[in-house]
Amino acid sequence: MLQIKVAIELASLKARGGSPQLSFAQALHTAARLGAEAVEIDGRNEVSVADLSRTGVRQVRKMLEDLNLRVSALSFRTRRGYADVNELDRRIDATKRALQLAYELGTNVVVNHIGRIPTEEDANGLSTLRTALADIGREGHRVGALLAAETGTESGADLLKLIDSLPPGSLGVDFNPANLITHGFDPREAAQKLGAHVLHVHATDGTRDVAAGRGIEVPLGRGSAEFPEILGALEEHQYRGYLTIRRTESSNPLEEIAAAVKYLRAL
Helix, strand or coil, X not given: CCCCCEEEEHHHHCCCCCCCCXXXXXXXXXXXXXXXXXXXXXXXXXXXXXXXXXXXXXHXXXXXHHCCCEEEEEECCCCCCCCCCCCHHXXXXXXHHHHHHHHHHCCCEEEECCCCCCCCCCHHHHHHHHHHHHHHHHHHHHHCCEXXXXXXXXXXXXXXXXXXXXXXXXXXXXXXXXXXXXXXXXXXHHHHHHHHHEEEEEECEEEEECCCCEEEEECCCCCCCXXXXXXXXXXXXXXXXXXXXXXXXXXXXXXXXXHHHHHHHCC
């Protein structure tokens, strides 16, 4: 049976509707109080990949240890993907620094959107993406952390095709069911395709609004993400990572995240 290890994305704990925002320390305490075993940290807005000193790393680790928390992943979401040549070298270098920081904080996963995968007809774009990811992958092996591509904009089959075209172990997967659903893909099918490469799972849910012709994120357990089946597919590939609760749009995030923790514990 898959061991359920629950984490919470700290950014999801931020209050909505004009209420005061939680500080980093307050968010850590809240995550611990809600029953999380780990947290996902934002490497752009909560800690600085570019500026966090060794002393700063030690301080963050001490805060985590005092609350008996670990880091499930470091998110480092760039504005553009790795097929976009605009400032690409700068983006690659920043991602490499994120990999180093992730390892120093105690995780081996950095989450980012890699951007849309170019079609075979766009040979230059596809080559640019592959070269960038292979470069990042080599650095990941050197420092002890890997980039995990967040699912959503492509089917599981298309993302798997890209992974298989790279040197082994260059790129992992951050499995986000809500992203897949809102883009019209089946998360269960994607889990079966990508299971061997999943490094991190976002516990999210979504549904398709047929009338509006679009997908929407909903509280965990209220959409069409069949988590027992998804987790069953991941168990076949011995997934041992965290299920990190993420809720990007909510007027009452604390209540919804508390309910999500209970939902996952009951699986």
